[in-house]
Amino acid sequence: DGGITQSPKYLFRKEGQNVTLSCEQNLNHDAMYWYRQDPGQGLRLIYYSQIVNDFQKGDIAEGYSVSREKKESFPLTVTSAQKNPTAFYLCASSTGLAGGSRSWAQYFGPGTRLTVT
Amino acid sequence: GEDVEQSLFLSVREGDSSVINCTYTDSSSTYLYWYKQEPGAGLQLLTYIFSNMDMKQDQRLTVLLNKKDKHLSLRIADTQTGDSAIYFCAERVLTGGGNKLTFGTGTQLKVEL
Numbered sequence: 001d002g003g004i005t006q007s008p009k010y011l012f013r014k015e016g017q018n019v020t021l022s023c024e025q026n027l028n029h030d031a032m033y034w035y036r037q038d039p040g041q042g043l044r045l046i047y048y049s050q051i052v053n054d055f056q057k058g059d060i061a062e063g064y065s066v067s068r069e070k071k072e073s074f075p076l077t078v079t080s081a082q083k084n085p086t087a088f089y090l091c092a093s094s095t096g097l098a099g100g101s102r103s104w105a106q107y108f109g110p111g112t113r114l115t116v117t
Numbered sequence: 118g119e120d121v122e123q124s125l126f127l128s129v130r131e132g133d134s135s136v137i138n139c140t141y142t143d144s145s146s147t148y149l150y151w152y153k154q155e156p157g158a159g160l161q162l163l164t165y166i167f168s169n170m171d172m173k174q175d176q177r178l179t180v181l182l183n184k185k186d187k188h189l190s191l192r193i194a195d196t197q198t199g200d201s202a203i204y205f206c207a208e209r210v211l212t213g214g215g216n217k218l219t220f221g222t223g224t225q226l227k228v229e230l
Contacts, residue, residue: 041223045217105162111159113157
């Protein structure tokens with residue numbers, strides 16, 4: 001069954017702690033993305049990676065870090081520097097620019113709801 | 118610049134048609150997408166349209182694109198209670214770093230009996 005998995009579904013942390021959110025895909029996609037969603041708002045891009053060992057900052061990268069050591073995995077670390085980390089985090093993947101897809105649509109995981117108190 | 122706008126709410130009766138509208142600003146957009154999000158879940162790709170098309174139909178879904186006015190709409194025929202969700206439109210934007218999507222703020226569709 002091909003898809004994107006995110007774990008855990010719910011995550012609770014104390015203020016000042018770093019926390020890492022997992023994202024794995026078995027769709028053989030080159031590109032992966034992290035978004036943040038706040039209540040009543042659209043999705044805001046945190047980081048994206050078009051290929052292994054490469055990633056770029058999105059619109060709201062401050063206080064976050066990522067790595068892309070494997071094609072299948074794109075973990076996101078929410079650091080203590082992120083001022084308002086409580087949010088719903090969504091991971092997505094798509095074919096890369098050189099991929100055979102005709103639509104370059106992004107496919108999403110189920111999300112992780114992070115609560116920091 | 119990139120900006121995608123949608124109305125926040127839409128309420129329809131079961132069995133009626135729903136029309137969700139979206140405007141975008143980037144004239145270089147090549148693909149436009151519609152996603153559905155149910156409570157507490159990720160986004161599900163519903164359909165997409167290439168910018169050289171005016172219309173695309175997929176079962177109960179019809180997408181209309183007016184490229185001159187940069188207006189996109191999603192029509193859901195025979196709307197059911199299971200269609201209650203938030204609907205996002207998105208445009209594909211090419212950047213120096215690759216391929217990004219810009220999302221609208223979402224339209225909450227409520228289907229009443």
